[in-house]
Amino acid sequence: MLKGLYTAYTGMINEQHRMDTLTNNLANSATIGFKKEGATSQSFQDVLAYKIKDTSETPNLARRIGAMSLGVKIGENYTDYTEGPLRETGNTFDLALAGPGFFQIEFTNKAGVTSTKYTRDGSFQLTEEGVLVTKDGDFVLDDDGEHIELDPLAETEIVENGDIYQKGRRVATIGVTDFEDYNYLEHYGETLFQTVEGAQEREAQADVISGYLEHSNVQVVKEMVDMINVARAYETNQKVIQTNDSTLEIAVSQLGRLQS
Numbered sequence: 001m002l003k004g005l006y007t008a009y010t011g012m013i014n015e016q017h018r019m020d021t022l023t024n025n026l027a028n029s030a031t032i033g034f035k036k037e038g039a040t041s042q043s044f045q046d047v048l049a050y051k052i053k054d055t056s057e058t059p060n061l062a063r064r065i066g067a068m069s070l071g072v073k074i075g076e077n078y079t080d081y082t083e084g085p086l087r088e089t090g091n092t093f094d095l096a097l098a099g100p101g102f103f104q105i106e107f108t109n110k111a112g113v114t115s116t117k118y119t120r121d122g123s124f125q126l127t128e129e130g131v132l133v134t135k136d137g138d139f140v141l142d143d144d145g146e147h148i149e150l151d152p153l154a155e156t157e158i159v160e161n162g163d164i165y166q167k168g169r170r171v172a173t174i175g176v177t178d179f180e181d182y183n184y185l186e187h188y189g190e191t192l193f194q195t196v197e198g199a200q201e202r203e204a205q206a207d208v209i210s211g212y213l214e215h216s217n218v219q220v221v222k223e224m225v226d227m228i229n230v231a232r233a234y235e236t237n238q239k240v241i242q243t244n245d246s247t248l249e250i251a252v253s254q255l256g257r258l259q260s
Contacts, residue, residue, distance in 0.1 A: 010071025033121030040075030095122030101204030
């Protein structure tokens, strides 16, 4: 009977984790370049089937179940990299990628440590000195990993392959890269990504579209429907706990009463 309490409890924890993920998606539904996340989980029977057949720890002997929850196992979050809708801004330095790929950004954290991050947020701007930066002031990198310096007074044209022209001359190329496997990318903040060990870069096939921005790929209506389903599942687990609690109360106060 007590196992039922803990099983329902794991279900509530899982739904809470899913709710946290959904609310973060909704909070960033208007964030440029944001990619929504999802949450995974495994049922008891799936975890059990894996464990009893796992022979990796002791050769030729099935692994014992050991300390194992009888409820749901919370998995990992994953990122949905599908493209969001493109919307026109008319600003030359607002850039969007049509196709798979990421802009390269030189990011500096609060400790002053510099590293390369990747983003689909192309809301860039030109400083008074003529350096192309993000809205947070981080440097946008060219195809050689260098800062992009332009003439702030000259008319600028950015073509689909990322080349930047001023006065009829190519002065730089926007750095765009892609990866063999996105499982080797992880979120860093809202719209930045960073690589983990094993990531392999490849040439990006995306076109650079000037005067447009890629908006979030979050579908607000779908996220809200999922939130309602999560809330109902959470309430169901609550009722399971309440039912078990009532049964325990009867067992203790009535069935366990000593007869005089």
